[in-house]
Structure formats: C-alpha cells, structure tokens
Amino acid sequence: MKSATGLRSGSTGATALAGQKGEEANRMTADRLAGSRPTDTTSPEEAAAYETRLSQADIVSIINAVVLAADDGVDPAVLAAMGRIGEACNADRVNAYRISANGQVCRTHEWARPGTPEILPPIGTPRTDTIASWMPTLQARQPVVIPDANDLPESEPQRATMIRQQVKSLVALPMVEGDRLFGFTAVSFVRAKDRLSGAEVALLQSLVDVIFAVVMRRESERQAEATAQTLREDRALLKSILQTSTSAIFAFDCSGRLIFANDEAEAITGKPRSALVGQSHENPMFGSATVEGRPLAPEDRPVAVVLRTGAVLRDQRMTIVDGDGERRILSVNAAPALVEGTLISVVCTFSDVTSQVSADNALRNALAEAHQLAFFDPLTGLYNRRGITEVLRDGLALCQRDGGHLALLYIDVDGMRSVNGNHGHYQGDMLLQRVAERLIDLTPEGCDLGRMASDEFVLIIGDPRPDAGTAEALATERAQGILARLRQPYDLGGLSVDVTVSIGLTPISAGDTVAGLMKSVDLAVISAKAEGGNRIAAFEPGMEQVLAERMAMAQDLRDGLRRDEFRLYYEPKVRRTDEGLTVIGHEALIRWQHPERGLIGAGDFVPFAEETGFTQEMDVWVLREACLELRRRATDHRTRSLRLSVNISSAHFLSADFADLVQRTLAETGADPRLLELEVTEGTLLSNLTAARATMLQLREMGLTLALDDFGTGFSSLSYLRDLPVDVIKIDRSFVVDLVDQRSNKTILEGIIGLARGLGVKIVAEGVETEAQLNWLYDKGCRVFQGYYFARPNPLAITALGSLPSPATAAAEE
Numbered sequence: 001m002k003s004a005t006g007l008r009s010g011s012t013g014a015t016a017l018a019g020q021k022g023e024e025a026n027r028m029t030a031d032r033l034a035g036s037r038p039t040d041t042t043s044p045e046e047a048a049a050y051e052t053r054l055s056q057a058d059i060v061s062i063i064n065a066v067v068l069a070a071d072d073g074v075d076p077a078v079l080a081a082m083g084r085i086g087e088a089c090n091a092d093r094v095n096a097y098r099i100s101a102n103g104q105v106c107r108t109h110e111w112a113r114p115g116t117p118e119i120l121p122p123i124g125t126p127r128t129d130t131i132a133s134w135m136p137t138l139q140a141r142q143p144v145v146i147p148d149a150n151d152l153p154e155s156e157p158q159r160a161t162m163i164r165q166q167v168k169s170l171v172a173l174p175m176v177e178g179d180r181l182f183g184f185t186a187v188s189f190v191r192a193k194d195r196l197s198g199a200e201v202a203l204l205q206s207l208v209d210v211i212f213a214v215v216m217r218r219e220s221e222r223q224a225e226a227t228a229q230t231l232r233e234d235r236a237l238l239k240s241i242l243q244t245s246t247s248a249i250f251a252f253d254c255s256g257r258l259i260f261a262n263d264e265a266e267a268i269t270g271k272p273r274s275a276l277v278g279q280s281h282e283n284p285m286f287g288s289a290t291v292e293g294r295p296l297a298p299e300d301r302p303v304a305v306v307l308r309t310g311a312v313l314r315d316q317r318m319t320i321v322d323g324d325g326e327r328r329i330l331s332v333n334a335a336p337a338l339v340e341g342t343l344i345s346v347v348c349t350f351s352d353v354t355s356q357v358s359a360d361n362a363l364r365n366a367l368a369e370a371h372q373l374a375f376f377d378p379l380t381g382l383y384n385r386r387g388i389t390e391v392l393r394d395g396l397a398l399c400q401r402d403g404g405h406l407a408l409l410y411i412d413v414d415g416m417r418s419v420n421g422n423h424g425h426y427q428g429d430m431l432l433q434r435v436a437e438r439l440i441d442l443t444p445e446g447c448d449l450g451r452m453a454s455d456e457f458v459l460i461i462g463d464p465r466p467d468a469g470t471a472e473a474l475a476t477e478r479a480q481g482i483l484a485r486l487r488q489p490y491d492l493g494g495l496s497v498d499v500t501v502s503i504g505l506t507p508i509s510a511g512d513t514v515a516g517l518m519k520s521v522d523l524a525v526i527s528a529k530a531e532g533g534n535r536i537a538a539f540e541p542g543m544e545q546v547l548a549e550r551m552a553m554a555q556d557l558r559d560g561l562r563r564d565e566f567r568l569y570y571e572p573k574v575r576r577t578d579e580g581l582t583v584i585g586h587e588a589l590i591r592w593q594h595p596e597r598g599l600i601g602a603g604d605f606v607p608f609a610e611e612t613g614f615t616q617e618m619d620v621w622v623l624r625e626a627c628l629e630l631r632r633r634a635t636d637h638r639t640r641s642l643r644l645s646v647n648i649s650s651a652h653f654l655s656a657d658f659a660d661l662v663q664r665t666l667a668e669t670g671a672d673p674r675l676l677e678l679e680v681t682e683g684t685l686l687s688n689l690t691a692a693r694a695t696m697l698q699l700r701e702m703g704l705t706l707a708l709d710d711f712g713t714g715f716s717s718l719s720y721l722r723d724l725p726v727d728v729i730k731i732d733r734s735f736v737v738d739l740v741d742q743r744s745n746k747t748i749l750e751g752i753i754g755l756a757r758g759l760g761v762k763i764v765a766e767g768v769e770t771e772a773q774l775n776w777l778y779d780k781g782c783r784v785f786q787g788y789y790f791a792r793p794n795p796l797a798i799t800a801l802g803s804l805p806s807p808a809t810a811a812a813e814e
Contacts, residue, residue, distance in 0.1 A: 058088055059207065066214050074218050075109070081211055082111040085187065085204065092116045092190035093167075096175075098183040103128045108183070116190055117166055130157045134172060139181045143205050144172040147195050169193045173205050175212040182212075248350040252303050254343065256281040268330075268350055270322050287318030287350075291329055291357070302334040306346045310336050317353075329354045370748050373734075377451040379429055380436035388450030388458050392514050395460055399510040404464030406508040407475035410521035411439070411482065414500045414533040416455035427492050431499065434490045442482055458521075460508075468507035472538055475505040479536045487534065500534035515610075557605060557614050560592055561621060567591045567599075568625050569793035573645075573764065574801065575784050576774070581801050585643035585677070587786060588626045589793045590618065615649035622646055623662065627671035629797075634672065638799045645677035645707060653680050654691045659698035666702065673703035679730065681709050689720055696725050707764070711752060721759060729756045733767025736787075739776060746776075753781050 062081045069077035082094040093116060096109035105126040110119070128135055133156060134144045146152065147169050152159035162170065165188075173185045185208050187196075196204070248268040251260035261276045269276065269285045279285070281303035289295050298304055302313050313334040322328050331353045337345040375387035383391060395406050413435060420428040432455065439457060443449045446462040461478060465471040483503060490497045504524025506517060520539040528537035560566060570586035592600040609615050626646045633639035652658055666673050678699065685692040685708070696706055707728035731752055735745045756763040765777045768787030777785065791798050 058084060059203075062207065063210055066211050074215055078109055078211060078215060079111060081207075082109060082185075085207070086111050086113060089187055089196060089200070089204070090189075090194060091187045093119070093186070093188040095119075095186045095188070096183065097186065099128060099181060105131070119165055130161070133158070134184075135181075138172065138174040138184055139176075141174055141176050143174065143201050144170075144184075145196070145201060146170045146172075148193055166190050169195065171196055171201055171204070173201075173208045175208060177212075177216065245349075246351070250276075250286070250348045250350070251337070252281050252346045252348070254307065254345065256303055256307065256346075259345065265350075268322070268328075268352060269320075281346075285320060287320050287330055287332065289319045291317045291319060293319070302332050302348055303346050306334045306336050307343070310343055312336070327354075328352055329357050369744060370735075373744070373748075380433055380451050382436055382440075382457070383448065383450030385450070385452045388448065388452065388460070389514055391448045391450070391460055392508075392517065395462065395508055396510070396512060396514070398462075398464070399508055399512075402464065403510065404466065405468050405471035406464060407461040407471045407478075408506055408508055408517050408521050409459040409461070409475055409479055409482070410452075410504040410518075410525045411457040411459065411486075412502045412504075412525045412529065413455040413457075413486075414502055414529070416499070419497060419499065423492075423495065423497070427495060427497070430492045431490055431497055434492070435486060435499075435501075438485055439482065442478075442485055444478075468509055471507040471509075472505065475507070476536060476538065479503045479505055483534070483536060502528035502533045503536045504528055504539065505536065506539040553605075553608060554614065556594075557592075557609060558617075560594065561617060563595075565593050565595065566618075566621060567593050567795060568622065568629065569795055570644075570797045571786055571793040572791050572798045572801075573643075573784055573786055574790045576778055577783070581790070583642065583799055583801060584784065585645065585675075586797055587645045587647075587679070588622060588629070589647075590622055591793075610649065616652045616655075619649055619652045620661065623648075624665055624669065627665050627669035627676065630671040630675050631669050633675075633797070639797060641675075642797070642799070643675050643677055643705065645679050645705075647679045647709065650681060653678075653695060656691075659695050659702075662699060662704070663702055674705075677705040677707055677728065679707040679709040682711055685720065685724060689723070693724055700725050721755070721761075726761055728762045728764060730764045730766055731782075733787075736765055736767040736773055736777070737769075739773050749777070750780060757781060 062084050066074070066077045066081055078096075082096070086092070086094040092113045094111045095107055098106050098108050100106065105128060107119075112118075137144050146158075146162070149159060149162035149168055149170070152162070162168075167188045167190055169189045171187045173187070174181060175183045175185065187204065245262060245264060248265040249260075249262040250258055250265055253259050258277055258279045258281070261273045265276060266272055271285065276285075281301060282298045286303075287296065287301065296318065299308070302316055302318075305311070305313055313332070316332045316334075318330050318332055320328055320330060329352070331351045332348060334346055334348040336343045337347055375384060375390070376382065377384040392408070398404065399406060413432070416428065416431075419431055432451075435457070436449075436451065439449055439459070443459065444461075444463070448460045448462065450458045450460075452458050459478070459482075461471075461475055463474065465474060483501060487498070487500045490499070502525050504521040504527070506520040506524065508517060524537040524539045528535050531537070567590070569589045569591050571589055572583045573585045573587065575582050575584045590602050590606070592605055594600050606615070606618075609618055623646055626644050630644055633642060633644075648658075662678075665671075666676070680692075699706060705727045706725060707730055708726050709730045710732040711729045729752065731749060735749055735752075739745050739749070753763060762784065763782055764784045764786060765773075765782050766786045768774050768777070768785045768789045770789060773787075774785060774789060790801060
C-alpha cells in the first residue's frame with residue numbers, strides 16, 4: 001500500500017458528519033451508512049452481502065480510525081480504510097484518483113491485495129478524456145459500475161485500459177464537493193469478476209463521502225494554520241522593515257490623511273508621530289516645493305497624484321524645511337495599496353538626498369570644467385587637439401555610414417615665431433585670438449574648427465559630397481576664402497601686424513583613419529610652406545614617400561620586438577607620511593633600445609604604434625615582462641612587496657580575450673596577481689562601459705588592482721565610477737604641471753581628491769616635479785605620488801630614495 005499526496009485541499013462538504021467525534025457519533029454514522037438490516041423483502045443475495053461484506057462494526061471502526069487520526073496519520077488511516085474496504089468486498093485493488101483543474105487524472109492512494117499484479121504505467125498522460133463516458137455519471141454524484149470489462153464497446157477507451165491492467169470488473173465512486181468533481185475511488189477486481197449489489201455500492205459511496213470529507217477538513221485546517229503562520233511571519237518582517245528603514249515611511253488614507261509613520265518619519269519631519277497622525281498630505285512638512293523652489297500645487301503632490309491616477313510614483317524630488325529651519329531635498333516614492341483592485345491607502349517613502357545632490361552638483365561643475373580644459377583650447381575657445389580628433393572620428397563614422405565624402409583643412413600661421421620674438425607672447429596670443437575670430441566667421445554651419453597647436457588650426461568641412469573630387473574642390477574654394485581673409489592686417493591694441501597662412505587639405509572618405517588624415521594634411525602643409533607659404537596644397541600621392549617611411553618604421557617596430565630591443569624602465573611610486581617618503585611600487589614604462597638611434601622614449605613610437613595597430617603586440621610583451629619582473633622580485637626582501645603597474649591600450653583591454661591572456665600570463669610566469677596593477681584610461685571605460693565592467697570584474701576576481709589613468713581629462717561622472725570596480729584614480733599630470741599658478745587646476749584637483757575619498761578609492765598624483773606641488777597635494781589629502789621630483793624612470797627598480805633634488809634642479813632636468 002502507498003500514498004502519493006492527500007486527496008485534496010479545501011473546505012469540507014460533510015462538515016457536520018466528519019467533525020463528529022466519539023463512539024456515539026461513529027455509531028450514528030454507521031447506522032446512517034449501513035441503513036436498515038435485511039428484511040423479509042430483501043433478496044437472499046443482498047442479505048448475504050450485508051452479512052459477509054461490510055458490517056456495522058466494520059463501518060464504525062473505519063470511520064473512527066479516520067476521524068480520530070492525528071494530522072500526520074490521516075494518510076495512513078485512509079490507506080488502512082481502503083484496505084478494509086478491499087478485503088470486505090473481496091476486491092483486488094482500491095485506488096483513489098484526483099482530477100486536477102486542467103483535466104489530468106493522478107493516482108493519490110493505492111491499496112492492492114498481496115499477489116495482485118502491479119498497475120502498469122499509463123500510456124501518455126492520463127486525462128479526463130480517457131474516461132469521458134464516466135464523467136457525466138461521476139459529476140452527477142453517481143457511481144460508475146462496470147460488471148465486465150469485456151462487455152464494454154470496442155470504442156470505449158477504458159475497455160483497453162482495464163484489459164491491459166487485468167481488471168475484470170470495477171466500481172468508481174465519485175468524490176464531489178459542491179458542484180466540483182475532485183476525483184473518484186476505484187474498487188477493482190482482478191482475479192475474478194464480482195458484482196457488488198446496489199446496496200453495497202450505495203454503502204461504499206457513503207463511506208467514501210465521509211472519508212473524503214474528513215480528509216478535506218484536515219487539509220483545510222492545515223492550510224488555515226499555514227496561512228496564519230505566514231501572516232504572522234509577514235507581520236514580523238514588515239515590523240522589522242519599518243523599524244530598520246533609513247527612509248521615512250508614511251501611509252495616507254483615501255482622504256489624504258496620515259494614518260501611519262515609522263520612526264524615521266519623526267527624524268525627517270522633526271515632529272513626534274502623535275503629531276503627525278491625522279495631518280493632511282498638503283501640510284508643508286510633507287513637501288511643498290520642487291528642488292528649483294517652484295511651489296507644488298496640492299494636486300501635483302505625490303499622494304494626490306497616486307490617489308488620482310492609481311499609478312506608482314518614483315523619485316519625485318521635493319524640498320522641505322526641517323525642524324532646524326534647514327532646507328532639505330527629498331526623494332519621494334509613492335504607491336497605491338490595493339485590496340481586490342480597490343485603492344485603500346497610499347504608502348510613501350521619503351529619503352533625504354540633500355548631501356548627495358550637493359556633492360553631485362559640485363562634482364558636476366568641477367568635471368565640466370575639466371571637460372572644457374580637456375577638449376577645448378583655453379586661449380581661443382575652439383576645440384583643442386583632443387576635441388577636434390573626436391569630431392574627426394565622428395566625421396569618419398558619418399562617411400562610413402552614408403558613403404559621403406567630407407574634407408579636412410590644416411591651417412598653419414606663417415611667421416608666428418617672428419611675431420612672438422618681435423612683439424612678445426602676449427601680442428602673439430592676441431594675434432592667435434584674432435585669427436580664431438576670423439576663422440569662426442568663415443566657418444559655415446555644420447563645420448567644426450579647432451586649434452591643434454600654438455599656431456595651427458584645423459577645419460573639418462561637414463558638408464558631404466558624393467565623391468572625393470568634389471569634396472576636395474569644395475575644400476579648395478573654402479581655403480581660398482580663408483587665405484584671402486587671414487592675410488589682411490590685424491589690429492593688436494594699436495599695433496598692426498600682417499601674417500599669412502599655409503593651408504593643407506585632403507578629402508575625408510570611408511576607410512580613412514584620423515592618424516592618416518592628419519598626416520596627409522600635415523604633409524600638404526609642409527609642402528605649402530616649402531614653396532614659400534601663403535598658399536594652398538592638396539595632399540597628393542607624390543607625398544607618399546613620407547608614408548613609406550612610416551611603413552618602414554612599423555616594420556622596424558615589429559623587427560625590434562623580434563630582436564628583443566624593447567626594455568622596461570621603472571618609475572617609482574612614492575608614499576609620503578609624517579615619517580618621510582617610501583617607495584611602494586613602480587610603473588613599468590616601455591623604451592626602445594634601437595641599434596642605430598639609441599634609446600627611444602615611448603612618446604616617439606607608442607603613438608605611431610597606436611595608429612598602426614601594433615599596441616596589442618606591445619601590450620603582450622610588456623605584460624609578460626612585468627610578470628617576470630614580479631617573479632624575480634619575489635626572491636629579494638627589498639622588492640618582494642612592491643606593486644608593479646602596467647599601462648594597457650584601450651582596444652586590447654576591451655577585447656573579449658584580454659582577461660584570459662592575463663590569467664594565462666600569470667600562470668606561465670608564476671607572478672603574484674596581488675602585486676600587479678593594470679592602468680587604463682578614462683576614455684577606454686567610457687567608450688564601452690559594458691565590456692569594460694565585464695573585463696574588470698574578471699581581473700578583480702584574479703586579485704589584480706585596477707587603476708584609472710589620466711583621470712579628469714575625460715568627461716567623468718559619478719554614475720560610471722560607482723558602477724565600475726576601480727581601485728586607484730591617477731590624476732593626470734596636466735593638472736599638476738601648472739598647479740601653483742592655475743587656480744582652476746586647484747579647484748579641479750580638490751574635486752577629484754574629494755571624489756576619490758568619498759568613493760573609498762586610492763589616488764595617485766602623476767607628474768610631481770617640485771616641492772611646492774608635492775606639499776600642496778599632500779595638504780589636500782593625496783598620499784601617493786610619481787614624478788621627476790623623486791626619480792626618473794630607471795632600468796633598475798629604485799627601492800629607496802636618496803637625497804631629493806631641489807625644485808630648480810628637477811625643472812632643469814626636465
């Protein structure tokens with residue numbers, strides 16, 4: 001005998017009968033089920049059935065066992081009752097089946113006489129359509145009686161099933177509550193056909209009804225207790241949430257009156273809960289103005305909006321005046337509380353975001369200034385080299401997308417050195433501003449203008465043309481107008497100055513690169529100047545000798561890598577404390593020991609390597625050499641704890657297999673990943689935040705440290721810094737160089753240092769060359785530094801600092 005699950009859950013259909021306990025109740029039930037004893041009119045067969053099948057004592061015993069069973073004993077009692085029924089009826093199987101809402105038929109309880117063949121697995125999923133002919137009878141609360149399976153029609157699905165299961169005759173007794181058929185109990189005869197009398201079937205049906213009612217009542221009680229326990233747990237959880245929430249929580253009724261407030265509500269309003277309950281949501285203590293100071297109409301306040309629309313309101317910013325008279329900015333969320341679709345109250349959370357908003361605004365202003373400095377020329381207000389490069393990339397993308405052709409003009413002021421030498425740099429700067437003003441006047445809408453260097457300007461003509469020839473013709477026409485306008489005299493505060501310009505130009509087409517275009521117009525300008533200046537030169541294939549030299553250099557780079565001509569130099573990172581200066585690590589910098597040109601600095605070949613796509617091969621070499629260096633350092637007590645940082649190019653860092661490369665290199669070299677720090681530029685992260693975050697998380701899992709290089713030169717934002725696992729921020733040297741004289745740089749640096757401290761990120765200042773720079777940065781909270789003030793990059797790792805150079809000496813060496 002076995003049980004799968006309970007017969008069903010829900011309310012009972014025979015509550016009074018099933019709920020009675022005790023001997024009297026059982027006797028009454030037995031009398032009711034057994035009916036009157038055989039009379040003179042009862043047939044001999046029926047009378048014999050009463051005497052030999054189910055006696056009154058059997059019924060009392062069965063009901064008593066089920067009714068009085070403990071909660072965990074109901075299923076065993078049901079199985080025992082089924083066995084008693086089977087034995088009394090001389091049946092071979094007694095099975096209970098449940099019919100689910102989707103029509104599946106599942107056996108829940110099974111009794112079989114010893115020696116009876118096991119029930120074969122069903123073919124397919126049993127469903128009510130396999131007993132379709134039974135369903136009307138069962139749903140009408142009537143038993144289905146099949147005296148002989150062989151007498152069933154061939155079309156009847158149950159005929160084949162019964163024969164397959166060796167069932168010769170069967171009685172199916174419905175289990176019904178209300179109007180729903182929950183299942184049935186099947187009494188099956190396998191050894192021989194047997195026909196139960198009508199009285200016996202009626203008796204069995206009544207007995208099944210009682211057992212079914214008892215089981216359902218017990219299940220209903222279990223469910224009610226489970227529901228009550230869940231409700232108790234939910235209330236405890238809600239209480240804990242309300243007590244520990246750092247947000248103020250309010251509940252308002254449908255009239256907008258406060259009916260609940262948590263502890264934090266007292267703190268944010270400055271009033272006890274007893275004074276809050278009953279207050280209208282229109283009370284100013286619940287917010288009456290926007291962040292900008294605009295008064296909020298009553299119908300625009302969060303509670304009113306939710307009461308009117310039934311919608312959830314998220315992060316509405318409002319202001320209140322707290323108990324101390326201070327203006328506080330709140331983030332308000334409001335949602336309707338519904339019962340069966342009817343709104344009964346509105347729940348609001350108030351979070352004080354005053355400090356966050358203030359910090360965001362301060363940082364946003366500081367970083368906006370940093371962005372202005374990073375992408376725009378402070379003298380003329382035009383794009384600087386970096387800014388115009390980004391615009392040029394956008395132009396290339398436009399050509400790639402639309403198939404059009406643009407043009408690039410490179411404008412070089414002739415004789416600028418003479419102006420500076422004869423009239424001074426102040427007058428020279430004024431001249432550059434006047435040149436910029438004239439160029440702005442000559443720049444049509446849709447074109448972009450930038451200042452690349454002291455006396456060099458770039459104009460991108462954004463008016464697309466169908467082919468390169470017409471784009472070059474348009475550029476030539478614009479260049480002629482520029483040439484004529486810029487050769488006119490300039491009034492520099494009473495001083496009249498005459499200058500000319502040389503202009504190089506080239507069309508911009510899909511497939512070009514920023515570096516290639518800039519080199520083309522540079523060669524064209526060189527050609528124009530070589531012919532005396534004050535003229536225009538378009539890039540021509542005859543100028544490609546220089547390009548051939550560039551290709552030779554690219555090959556030279558690859559040969560240098562094969563010939564092991566590259567070297568790592570180590571610039572120390574220094575921590576300053578009250579006790580002094582300590583070397584805590586190094587930055588690995590690549591150098592090229594060229595067989596003919598001698599030692600070449602990174603600035604002379606890395607930009608070219610970036611243009612030609614050679615940086616990934618260099619990255620692999622630098623990474624491996626750095627790991628080998630860490631392995632070597634592990635054997636020396638002076639260096640074994642020093643961290644080593646490596647710069648990684650943008651394209652390589654964002655590649656899908658970069659993390660695998662790092663892991664493989666660490667495994668092959670045996671380097672300690674905790675001592676390896678990878679530096680990536682801010683632009684790398686911003687170009688593809690999703691890929692950058694995925695790679696950074698993989699590297700962090702290996703134990704590496706991640707540093708954000710050149711911070712402040714891009715358009716930084718709190719949002720991406722909070723989302724990315726950055727360990728170190730490196731202040732770009734451009735902010736440190738003019739630190740003493742540039743007030744704006746100090747403001748930016750204070751913002752960056754404060755940002756790092758707020759985010760719990762370490763900070764390193766690059767390019768420290770003077771004691772004044774060091775002292776100012778230290779006073780502002782920076783503790784780790786790099787720069788020539790301490791030591792220049794060296795092929796041997798410096799582990800201790802000797803006497804430091806004077807500021808004048810450091811500046812002279814630079």
